[in-house]
Amino acid sequence: MRSTIYRRVASYGIAIAATVVALLLSWWLQPFLECTIGAFFYLAVMVTTLYGGFRPGMVTIVLSTLAINYFFMPPFDQFTAADPADIVQLGVFALVSFVLNLLNSNLQHSKATIERLNPQLIQDSHDRLQMTLAAAQMGLWDWNLVTGEIVWSPEHEQLFGLVLGSFDGRYETFEARLHPDDRARNSEAIQQALQNRTPYQHEYRVVWTDGSVHWLEGRGQVAYDEAGQAVRMSGTMMNIDQRKQSEMALTRSEQQLRAIFDAEPECVKLVSADGVLEQMNPAGLAMIEADRLEQVRGQNVCPLIAPAHQQAFLAFIRQVAEGKPGTLEFEMIGFRGTRCWLESHAVPLHFPGEATTQVLAITRDITEQKRAAAEIKQLNADLEQRVAERTFALQQSNLLLNSFFDAASSAAIGLCIHDHDLRFLQINATLAAINGQPVERHIGRTVAELLPQLAPIVEPLFHRVLATRQPILNLEVSSEVPSQPGLMRHWLASYFPILDETNAVRAIGVIVVEISDRKQAEASQARLAAIVASSQDAIISKTLDGIIVSWNASAEKLFGYSAAEAIGQPITLIIPVDQLEVETQFLHWIRQGESIQRYETVRRRKDGTLVEISLTLSPVKDAQGTIVGASKIARDITEQRTLDRMKNEFISIVSHELRTPLTAIRGSLGLILRGVYDKKPDKKHRMIEIAAEQSDRLVRLVNDILDLQRLESGSMKLALQACDAAALMQQAADAMRSYAEEHQVHLSVTPLPVSVWAAPDAIIQILTNLLSNAIKFSDAGSNIDLAIAVMESGKQGNSSVDVVGRKPPSAALSSPRPHPQAVFSIQDQGRGIPAEKLETVFERFQQVDASDSRDKGGTGLGLAICRQIMEQHGGRIWVESVLGKGSTFYFTLPLVAEDVGAKAKL
């Protein structure tokens, strides 16, 4: 308190003293300081204020003002001022001094306040520092480089995992805690800081006593003495585990991103808004054909863009840089000149703290895609073109198909198409008419629905075509049509599969052509051909030039030339030279459409012999009626001529044969009638006998002639049946026994118990005729043997006559084996027959001796009748004879099957 009062008093004392000093100095130095009277008083004010404060300063100001007024302003030595300038000067002094006092006192006051507050602030600062260090896990260290002693703050010890206060201040202790891998580098960092006089900063790991590793960052500053020697180093130590983890995470993340960036197959690039390249991955470099990033980094990418796309590209990246992501397709020209189409998807990329926004673009090569798209476009265009063409073609073909169907109709050809279900897809009018339904009614309906009567025939055909995919061609179908019941019509139907491009059956096509007319014509033709082929007449046709064009079997037989030999040859082949002129005349008439009927002439056979023929010639016309040739029917009239001759002969013989007994009868009866032998009864009786004999002979003759005629004409049909051969033989022998006795001839029968196919009466007629002849031509006392034998087919005895080929009766035809025959024989010991007569005796009115008829009462017709009967039995009759020794007549008959294998051999 006392010091405070003292200080206050001293302050005022200073104020007075300062004023006095100022007064004295001003007084003393007045001559030198004319205009600066107040200067020292200002100093006085300032000194006072500096040491005493405001109030003492005010005292100094008042005192100084009074002093100046009193001593330095006239009137001197009084406190008044006459001159206004002095008053102003005095006022200015007072004002300036007041300001100085005020400023000084404020300064002092502030200084005092600072001094008062300073320790508190220091304490607060220290506390905050401690808190901050603790919060920041930061320690402080101080290393006396001269003594080597190190001082650590408690936080520092904690950062090293040490118990507080346990650090012994030695560098080795510090270094022992460092991770072994980091010690050397830390020493280097310290040395570097010392040598380079740079701040020390180093990160390293420490290993705590519990084994855990922690990252720390040490920072420090070196202090030097006046001689420039480093004397101490002090700084901070901070835990950077978190930062390190973040850094490592960041590094990993960056590595990952870098790996992705490098491995990304698309081009990833970073460009500025004006197109300057910042970054680009290897794929991008490859895309632009750059060897390394440095080649392009910092350069504008626009030159790589095809000129036509550069403006669009720049506009695109500017738009992206303004925050609008987007996609652009453009063409690029690589460093090596390769052009390719790219698609770039870009987003804006703004890095914090940077003013500009960059563009991150991912670009992929779409050249292939473009090319493929172009190809697809082209293909589409081609396809559309083809579809259009195909559609047009289909329309055309549909039109054509319809026209074709119509045209087929007009050509009377039926057409239709069926689907898999046998429904009609299309049908033309002709086939619809055959089916008896209108065209429209067919479409969509099946055959079974429309034509149930036809379905069983055609459905299996459809199914066969579907299954085999093979056509069924030209199948003849005959049926009645609904519109004309009862009339059978004929068609040629073809069913064929309509295949698609995969060879599957798409539909079934049917073509139906009516062939009723053709069938009729064919039938007529066949009949005609059969007639021609089977005609007994030679039928030949020739051209108007006389070239043979047809030659039937009878012509072959008649002329000896085969059809192959004759056809194509001139007709003169068979015309004798002397007939050529006539032939020429005939052709002339034929050309004029005239026919020649039954002209009898001769033709030459292949063997050179002539044949008599009856010729009928007719012109042959083609479909238009034009005469194109001639048909020639040649009938062999040789036989006819022979028959005519035979007929004439027969008539003359018959006339003669009939006339002979008639003449005898007429003569006998005439003699009797005239009474020549009235008186001679014996003679008259003889005449009557002769007349009766001749009448009998006449009757026989007439009967034989009638029999023969009936047999030859076929009007006498023999009914064949199984007959007991022995019975037949016995019956015939019995009938002839009295006649034999009359001729004193012994008749023996050697039968076999076999059955033969025969007409029994006819066989008995043969046997009696042959026995009668044998008796007639045998001498008294001789023997006649009627016998039978069985001959295996194929064996013939010693005859040259073919027995084998003869047909057995129809009942025996069922046997597959050759049929055995029964051979009857009638052997006599009579006069025999000359060799040259062995055949002729079987002809009509043929006798060995002309007297035979007269002497023996024969007609010469018996053997002819026998041959006719045998022919009707399919058998054969012949004779073997030795003149003067006797004859043996044979005839054969087929055995009935059950008797086959019996009994005797010939």
Ligand code: ADP
């Ligand atoms: P005919 O009524 O004359 O016997 P046939 O036709 O029976 O007529 O016989 C014809 C001729 O064959 C006989 O006239 C006879 O000359 C001769 N002839 C037939 N059978 C015999 C026979 N057994 N021996 C000799 N000649 C015979």
